[in-house]
Amino acid sequence: MDTSAARRNILARIRAASGRPAEPQPGEREAVADYLERHPPGPRPDMPTDLDGIAARFIDEARLMASTVEQVESLDHVPAAAARYLAQLGAAPSAVAWATLGALPWAQAGLAVEFRKPESGDLVGITGCFCATAETGSLVLLSGPETQASMALLPETHIAVVPASRIVAGHEEAFALMRAERGELPRAVNFVSGPSRTGDIEQTIVLGAHGPYRVHVIVVRGA
Numbered sequence: 001m002d003t004s005a006a007r008r009n010i011l012a013r014i015r016a017a018s019g020r021p022a023e024p025q026p027g028e029r030e031a032v033a034d035y036l037e038r039h040p041p042g043p044r045p046d047m048p049t050d051l052d053g054i055a056a057r058f059i060d061e062a063r064l065m066a067s068t069v070e071q072v073e074s075l076d077h078v079p080a081a082a083a084r085y086l087a088q089l090g091a092a093p094s095a096v097a098w099a100t101l102g103a104l105p106w107a108q109a110g111l112a113v114e115f116r117k118p119e120s121g122d123l124v125g126i127t128g129c130f131c132a133t134a135e136t137g138s139l140v141l142l143s144g145p146e147t148q149a150s151m152a153l154l155p156e157t158h159i160a161v162v163p164a165s166r167i168v169a170g171h172e173e174a175f176a177l178m179r180a181e182r183g184e185l186p187r188a189v190n191f192v193s194g195p196s197r198t199g200d201i202e203q204t205i206v207l208g209a210h211g212p213y214r215v216h217v218i219v220v221r222g223a
Contacts, residue, residue, distance in 0.1 A: 007187055047135060047169045054134045055164045059219060061137025065194030067215040074222045075161070079109035081218045082126065082159050086111075089214075091157065097126035099146040101161065118154045125155035125212075131177055132162045132217075135170040136193055139217070142178070143188035152192055158212040160192070163223035 012022035048054050059069050070081050078101075086093055094112040096119075106113040118125050130142045139160050143149040152158050168174055171191070178185060195215050 058134040058167045067194045069217045071219045079106045083109040095124035124157045125151040126159045128161045131166040139192040141190040142186045149188045158215045
């Protein structure tokens with residue numbers, strides 16, 4: 001369900017309550033752009049500047065966050081990689097996935113994949129990503145009618161497809177990319193840094209507390 005209209009209505013009411021027009025005016029957007037231009041980011045850790053280095057940093061950081069990672073050469077190799085991972089887990093070769101991944105050869109890899117919103121009984125969810133951040137090994141997921149946020153939250157196992165060309169240095173670059181390509185944020189933006197976890201009980205880390213028990217990232221070098 002597309003909730004963008006409801007989101008606009010809510011924001012319009014908030015703006016009206018503060019005495020502003022329902023829609024942002026050109027001057028407001030220019031003021032934001034000017035502010036961002038005049039206020040550069042603060043100190044940041046050293047990061048690679050080349051694409052291969054950024055991808056390697058992302059893989060290292062993702063593994064530190066308890067994600068598992070496999071690299072493949074092209075998008076057509078993704079289904080076979082997903083099938084290998086599920087076989088290693090001893091899991092059934094079935095999943096639900098974002099509709100944006102529907103053109104990949106899932107059946108040829110022996111996987112039964114349905115392209116729909118996940119339900120409570122679905123154990124494996126497959127997503128793409130808007131981008132990924134090398135600094136923290138995070139996936140950046142934007143919600144939409146074909147990219148449901150629940151796909152990375154409800155199933156016990158989350159498999160994410162990450163084109164190497166969509167790996168950026170940090171959160172700053174991720175938000176800059178959103179502004180450049182989307183203009184405005186969707187209803188939900190999720191930064192996923194490994195499996196769900198909690199340390200509430202005696203500071204013992206437990207995975208799968210309120211989301212996936214495991215996250216497997218497939219980095220596509222040729223995409």
